[in-house]
Amino acid sequence: MRTIEISTDVFAKIWSLRAEGEEDENAILKRLLGLTGERRQAHAVEKISQRPGKVLWRDDVLAALLSLGGKAHLSEIYEEVRSIRRKAGRSVPVNIEAIIRRELEYNSSDARAFIGKRDWFHSVDGIGGGVWSIRQDRVE
Secondary structure, eight states: OOOOOOOHHHHHHHHHTOOTTOOSHHHHHHHHTTOSSHHHHHHHHHHHHTSSSOOOHHHHHHHHHHHTTSEEEHHHHHHHHHHHHHHTTOOOOTTHHHHHHHHHHHTOTTSTTOOSSOOOEEETTOTTSOEEEEOTTTOO
């Protein structure tokens, strides 16, 4: 971390813009400067939620990958899906990580579990590698 000098009024303004869960100036400024996935997540979730019908697990996984820039490690996907579901008031079950892996594999021709309908996801380093991306040309 670097140290910067700011006036008291700037410091007060930063803290006046604090969102729930932000514990320091760095977290506040990251959000305000667009350095977090928050804005991308909001856009991705809005786009997915505009689909007709019920929002499904695969939709949350897609929204998570969109908000993470289209490619991410499973650990990042897990956290992003949790965040999306909490913000939308949907359940976050204990076995959420298994559900997310299931959805990635059901919707990827890279996996043996592929159900043959939506080929949305690509296992970048092969199944078991932990990194997934969106097949941009395949998302409906």
